[in-house]
Amino acid sequence: MLSLDNALNEAELRAFDARVRDLAGGADFRYVAELKMDGLSMAAHYRQSRFTQAVTRGDGSVGEDVTENARTIRSVPLRVDTPWNDLETRGEVVMNRRAFERLNLDRDREGLSRFANPRKPPPPAPCGVIEPQITASRGWNITPISCSPPACRPWTANGPALEELVRLGFKVNSHRRLCHTVDRKSG
Numbered sequence: 183m184l185s186l187d188n189a190l191n192e193a194e195l196r197a198f199d200a201r202v203r204d205l206a207g208g209a210d211f212r213y214v215a216e217l218k219m220d221g222l223s224m225a226a227h228y229r230q231s232r233f234t235q236a237v238t239r240g241d242g243s244v245g246e247d248v249t250e251n252a253r254t255i256r257s258v259p260l261r262v263d264t265p266w267n268d269l270e271t272r273g274e275v276v277m278n279r280r281a282f283e284r285l286n287l288d289r290d291r292e293g294l295s296r297f298a299n300p301r302k303p304p305p306p307a308p309c310g311v312i313e314p315q316i317t318a319s320r321g322w323n324i325t326p327i328s329c330s331p332p333a334c335r336p337w338t339a340n341g342p343a344l345e346e347l348v349r350l351g352f353k354v355n356s357h358r359r360l361c362h363t364v365d366r367k368s369g
Contacts, residue, residue, distance in 0.1 A: 199364045214341045216358035219325045221276035224248065226258055226324065228269040233260045254318035257325075259351040271347060273326035276300070281321025326352045 189195040202211065225245075227235040236252030237245040252258050255275065262269065277285070282300035289296055326347050344354045 195364055212341070213361045213364070214344065214358055215361050216327070216355045219274040219276050219327075219355060221274040223272070224252065224275050224324060225270055225272045225330075226252065226326075228262055228264070228271075230267060231262050231264055233258060233262075250314045251317040252324075254314045255322050255324055257323040257353045262350040264350060269350075270330040271324075271326040271352065272328050272330065273324050275322050275324050277320065277322055285320060323353065325355050327355070 189198050223239040225237050226233060227237075233253070234249075235247065236249045236258070237247055240246050253260065277300040279300065282297070286296045326344075329343050329347060341360050344358065347354050
């Protein structure tokens with residue numbers, strides 16, 4: 183799994199748009215813009231409609247198998263109704279604000295220091311080498327941002343792929359928009 187590039191200002195965004203336009207060679211295209219989820223990148227693999235494996239990006243070359251912990255994350259469907267033999271989704275494992283506040287209240291009761299933010303609290307992390315029961319108690323969710331071939335070959339855009347992920351039972355980012363250009367006015 184590769185990391186996503188960031189565009190931190192308008193000039194970088196426009197440079198990205200120019201590269202996309204060049205690669206598209208004049209073909210029509212659109213962007214799916216969504217709020218960025220910042221957590222742990224994870225790929226979930228399905229074979230014959232069953233969840234079989236979850237891996238993290240690791241160092242970009244070698245990831246970590248986190249299958250048993252991912253099975254305890256409620257937003258990871260263990261079965262999907264898909265006609266394809268293989269399906270891979272990629273997304274971010276995140277903790278919502280309510281679960282984070284509950285975690286800190288539990289830590290207060292146990293006399294432990296509070297976590298500063300839900301982004302990447304110190305171990306136990308969302309899917310690291312820890313007991314699956316601890317992962318289950320943390321309130322983690324996966325928000326898929328894409329699915330990979332061969333399952334998604336019929337789609338030439340991420341928007342329809344996200345809609346298919348919703349149909350399959352995944353909780354995708356509801357804060358998304360189909361955009362024809364990078365200009366704010368064009369939405």
